[in-house]
Each structure stands twice: as structure tokens, then as C-alpha cells.
Amino acid sequence: MAEITGKIEIDDAFFKSFTARVKNLLDFKKVIEDSLSEDTSFLINTLLTGAYLLDASDLHFEAQKNQTKLRIRMDGFLHDLFDFEKEKYSAILGRLKLISGLKLNIEERPQDGRFSIVFLNQEKKEIEARASTLPTEFGETIVLRILNPKNLLSLKELGLEDFLLNALEKEIKKPNGMIIVTGPTGSGKTTTLYAILNEIRRPELKIITIEDPIEYHLPNISQTQVDTAHGYDFANGLRAIVRQDPDVILVGEIRDLETASIAIQASLTGHLVLSTLHTNDAAGTIARLEALGESPVNIAPALNIVIAQRLVRKVCPKCKKIEKVSQEEFLKIQDELKNIPSDIINLPKITPDLMIPKPVGCADCNFTGYKGRVGIFELFLVDDEMENFILKSPSISDLRKKAIEKGMILMRTHGFLKALNGITTIEEVERVVGEE
Numbered sequence: 001m002a003e004i005t006g007k008i009e010i011d012d013a014f015f016k017s018f019t020a021r022v023k024n025l026l027d028f029k030k031v032i033e034d035s036l037s038e039d040t041s042f043l044i045n046t047l048l049t050g051a052y053l054l055d056a057s058d059l060h061f062e063a064q065k066n067q068t069k070l071r072i073r074m075d076g077f078l079h080d081l082f083d084f085e086k087e088k089y090s091a092i093l094g095r096l097k098l099i100s101g102l103k104l105n106i107e108e109r110p111q112d113g114r115f116s117i118v119f120l121n122q123e124k125k126e127i128e129a130r131a132s133t134l135p136t137e138f139g140e141t142i143v144l145r146i147l148n149p150k151n152l153l154s155l156k157e158l159g160l161e162d163f164l165l166n167a168l169e170k171e172i173k174k175p176n177g178m179i180i181v182t183g184p185t186g187s188g189k190t191t192t193l194y195a196i197l198n199e200i201r202r203p204e205l206k207i208i209t210i211e212d213p214i215e216y217h218l219p220n221i222s223q224t225q226v227d228t229a230h231g232y233d234f235a236n237g238l239r240a241i242v243r244q245d246p247d248v249i250l251v252g253e254i255r256d257l258e259t260a261s262i263a264i265q266a267s268l269t270g271h272l273v274l275s276t277l278h279t280n281d282a283a284g285t286i287a288r289l290e291a292l293g294e295s296p297v298n299i300a301p302a303l304n305i306v307i308a309q310r311l312v313r314k315v316c317p318k319c320k321k322i323e324k325v326s327q328e329e330f331l332k333i334q335d336e337l338k339n340i341p342s343d344i345i346n347l348p349k350i351t352p353d354l355m356i357p358k359p360v361g362c363a364d365c366n367f368t369g370y371k372g373r374v375g376i377f378e379l380f381l382v383d384d385e386m387e388n389f390i391l392k393s394p395s396i397s398d399l400r401k402k403a404i405e406k407g408m409i410l411m412r413t414h415g416f417l418k419a420l421n422g423i424t425t426i427e428e429v430e431r432v433v434g435e436e
Contacts, residue, residue, distance in 0.1 A: 006101060010049055012121045018049050025072070025079060025366045028054060032070075032082050040091045044099075048117055051146050052127065055372075058146065061089065063139035074366070075313050075373050076186065086139075093133075096142055100131035110134050112213075130213065147215055155195045158188075159374035161417065163344045164409075167381060168305065172196050175247070177304035178267040180254075182279040182288075188311050188375050189276045190215055193250055196274060197221060200248065209250035210237040226252070234259040242266050251275040257293035264294065264302040281411070282308035282378050283400035286390055300390040303382040310411055310432045312424045313370035319362035320369070322422070325354045329426055332436075336416045341407060348420060357422050374423060376415040376433070380408045412436070 022028050028050040035046045051059050051072060058073040061084075068089035070082045084092065097104055100113030111133045119125045130145040155165060171179060179196070181189045194216060201207055201220055212226035212234070224241070226233055234251060235258040241249055242262070253276050254260045267273040279288045285306045289299050325333065330352050337347060348354070359369020380386065380403035389402050404410070409417075415429030 006099060007116045007118060008045060008048060008099060009118045009120055010045055012119075014045065015049060015119055015121055018046070019053060022050055022053055024363045025054065025074075025081070026363070028072075029082060036088065040095045043088075044092060044095055048129065048144075048146075051144075052117070052119075052148065055148070056146060059144040061093065061142045063089070063136055063141050065138050068139075075368075075370060076311060077368070079366070093140060093142055096131060096144070097133065100129075102131065102133060107140050108135050114213075130215075149216060151191060152198070152216055153191055153195050155199050158192060158195055158377075159418070160377060161345060161414070164377055164379060164414075167379065168196075168307070169199075171305040171381070172200050172272075174272065174304060176267060176270050176272055178264065178273045178275070178302045179304055180275055180277055180285055180306050182277045182282060182285055182306065182308045183310060184278060184280075186311070187309055188373075189309065190252075192307065192309060192375070193274050193276065194218065197248070197250060200272075205247045206245060207248040207250070208241045208244055208246045209252070210234060210241060211250070211252040235262060238262045238266070242271070246271060248272045248274070253277070254289075254292070260289055260292050260294045261298075264298050267302045268298075279308070281396075281400070282306045282380055282408070283396045283403060284308075286394075286399060287396050290393065296391050296393045300382070300387040303387075303390075305379055305381050307377060307379040308411060309375050309377045310415075311373040312376055312415055312418065312428050312432050313368075314372045314374050314423055315357045315359055315425055315428075316362065316365035316369055316371045318364045318371075319360040320357045320422075321360055322355045323358050325352065325356055327352070329356070330354065332426065333416055333420070336413050337420075339404070340409065340413065344407065344409070345417070347417075354420070356419050357425055359425060359427075370424075370428065374418065376411050376418060376429070378408055378411045378414065380406065 021031055031046060035043050047059060054074060056072045056074050060071040062069045068084045070084060071078045072081045094104060099115045102111040102113045114128055114130045117127050117129055127149060128147045130147060131142060133140050133142045181192050183189050197207060197218060208222045210224050214223050214225045224237060234255060238251055238259060239262055249266055249271055251263050254263060263273050263275055277285055277288050279285050286299060334350050337350060340347060361367040361369045365371040412433045415433060418424045419426050419429060
């Protein structure tokens with residue numbers, strides 16, 4: 001296994017051997033234990049290959065008083081994986097910092113870097129890992145984000161029902177206006193934006209992005225990354241991008257008034273602008289833009305569509321059981337789905353005999369009962385009526401009511417539809433979006 005700074009290469013024999021041994025977290029823990037006697041590079045290759053095979057999004061090395069805990073994030077949940085002795089972790093940390101292009105002698109301030117992982121099999125698959133260090137009471141911690149290109153989904157793979165997908169596909173074909181995706185960190189906003197870019201990119205369109213950071217590299221798209229140390233922030237970057245004659249602009253996040261104003265003006269002057277905001281739901285988008293200082297008279301004509309989303313875990317197909325709903329579940333489902341217009345989606349008959357999935361747990365899903373995640377969404381279109389309504393600067397609750405009147409399905413309702421279709425569970429939906 002060759003060692004190249006900025007790149008880790010996993011040879012085919014190692015990968016095949018690893019694949020044969022590791023099917024779940026329990027197997028992974030055993031392989032890590034068996035690798036402790038090997039050199040640091042071998043151990044790191046073991047950790048990264050395991051994270052990749054188990055579809056983990058992150059590895060967390062957390063320095064503690066007497067040891068360093070390694071945790072792995074899968075399907076949004078952290079799982080304890082292994083405890084390393086301080087000396088062993090020190091060697092791992094040093095090697096990871098070197099590969100990531102971080103300074104070895106700096107421990108008192110955070111650093112960010114990245115490196116590539118190349119699997120030297122027939123496909124020569126290459127993925128990137130992002131490294132972030134942080135000084136803590138008991139030493140530096142480091143988190144590795146595994147950026148697996150297989151997480152780049154098409155619009156049809158996001159989990160949108162046909163009526164939602166059709167509405168979004170219509171809006172992304174427009175030559176100008178603004179599409180905003182909202183939700184908390186880790187809700188899949190970037191995945192949705194990348195899916196939109198992949199759907200619309202074609203040779204005759206100039207597409208430029210400004211991101212913090214670039215997560216995945218997309219072909220035939222000019223991607224730029226925020227660099228605050230050199231004055232390239234979202235606002236300055238967006239101002240420069242507009243002068244590059246783009247057709248489509250992706251702004252990683254709207255965080256301040258200056259960025260919001262430039263993005264809105266770009267959308268009003270012939271550009272299609274995609275961006276994200278941190279809000280709890282779709283209706284909160286207008287209030288958030290107003291809180292930044294933007295005026296409804298600019299917001300209303302700029303917006304095409306607002307999407308809010310969360311990620312729910314899918315129930316494991318290998319071990320799930322199908323049960324008749326309880327009386328409490330029946331009443332919840334009945335209440336949640338009563339207002340869905342019949343012309344939007346064909347609902348199954350809501351009766352006390354409904355059958356829905358329940359998690360069990362097996363080795364394949366690491367005994368969680370869930371494997372993989374899917375999006376649940378709510379979105380509203382800004383037509384003439386909604387534009388005039390926004391101009392009145394409505395409250396979040398009034399805007400939500402108006403959007404529902406015009407056919408918006410709430411995220412919670414969308415989640416219940418997923419449960420009825422056997423994809424997730426009522427418990428998981430309520431964990432993510434809350435109980436009423």
C-alpha cells in the first residue's frame with residue numbers, strides 16, 4: 001500500500017480481504033482490534049475502508065482523560081466503535097494531519113484539511129475525506145467526513161413523491177428566479193442542490209457555485225470555495241460570480257443581508273439562483289430573509305419555490321415486521337392525512353386494520369432496525385397569489401396556513417405517507433419532526 005501525502009491508496013487484495021471480513025459494526029470492531037499490532041498506516045487504512053464499506057458519513061476521534069474514543073456516524077446516529085490508548089491515538093492523529101495537509105506543530109487552534117482515498121481495484125474509485133481538528137481539554141480531536149460520491153443522488157432518488165417531483169422539475173426549468181432549500185445541518189440540503197444541478201446542467205448553460213466547502217466535484221460546473229482569509233466570502237464571491245455571465249448560480253448558504261441582497265438581485269436580473277437557509281420549515285423562509293434585513297418587496301418577486309426537508313431512517317428491509325396499527329397510531333394517521341387533496345395522491349383506505357412497518361434489528365442493520373435514509377419534504381410555490389400574500393409580510397403561521405390552502409403537504413404528513421408505504425416508521429418520523 002503506497003503512501004502519498006494527500007492521498008491514501010487501498011490495494012485490491014486488502015480491500016477484498018476486508019470486504020470478506022466486515023459486514024457490520026461488530027465485525028469492524030474485531031478487525032480494528034486485530035489491526036492494533038500493525039503500523040499506523042495499516043490501521044488508518046483499516047478505519048477508512050471500514051467507514052466506506054459501512055456507508056458511514058463521519059469518524060469522530062474524541063480525546064478523553066485516559067483514552068481516545070472513536071465513534072462512527074451512520075444514518076445520522078453516532079455509535080461507539082473503539083477506545084484507543086493515548087500513544088496509539090497520537091500516532092493516528094499525526095498521520096492524519098500529515099495526509100490532510102495540516103500543520104503538525106499546531107495544537108492550540110482548529111485546522112481544516114482534506115485528502116483522497118483511492119481504491120486500487122478495477123474501477124479505481126476515488127473518494128475524498130475532509131479532516132477537522134479541534135483543541136479540547138484533553139487534547140486535539142479530529143473528525144473525518146467521508147464524502148462518498150455514491151451519495152450524489154438524482155432528483156428521483158431523493159424521496160420526492162410524484163406530485164412533489166413534478167412541481168420541482170417544472171421550477172428548475174425556469175431561466176430565472178430563486179430556489180431555496182431549508183433545514184438544519186445534516187438534513188440533506190446540499191444533496192438536494194447537487195441533484196438539481198445534475199438535472200439541469202447541459203453544455204449551453206454556464207453554472208457557477210460558491211460553497212463552504214466544496215463537498216463533491218461536479219463535471220462541467222465551475223465550483224469555487226469560500227476563503228475568508230483572502231476576503232473571498234459568500235457576498236464577495238457572489239458579486240464576482242455575477243460578473244462571469246452565469247446562467248445558474250449556487251450559493252452554499254445565505255447567512256447575511258449582503259449575500260441575500262445580491263442573490264435576490266441576481267434572480268431578478270435573469271439568473272436562476274439556488275441556495276440554502278437555516279429555518280425550521282418552509283414557511284419560516286420569508287421571516288428569516290426579513291430578519292436578515294431584506295424587504296418583502298424584493299423577496300416576493302424573486303422566489304420561485306421554497307423547499308424544507310429532513311432525513312428519516314428507512315426501516316431495515318431484512319428484519320422489519322409488518323403489524324396492524326394500534327388505536328393511537330390509527331388516530332394519528334387519520335388526523336394527519338385527512339386534509340390531503342384526493343387529486344394530489346391516491347391514499348390507501350385509512351381503517352383500523354392498516355398495516356405499517358416496525359423495526360426489529362439484525363446484523364445487517366447493526367441491530368438498529370433501520371438501514372439507509374430518505375428525505376421527507378414540504379414545499380410551496382410562489383405564484384401571483386402567494387407573491388401578493390408575501391408582500392403583506394405575513395407571520396410564519398399565516399404563511400403556513402396559506403401554503404397549506406394552496407396544496408402544501410407538511411413534512412410530518414409526508415413522513416406518515418412514507419410509513420404507510422412501508423419505507424419508514426411512525427416512531428422515526430416523530431423523532432425527526434416531533435410529535436403533535
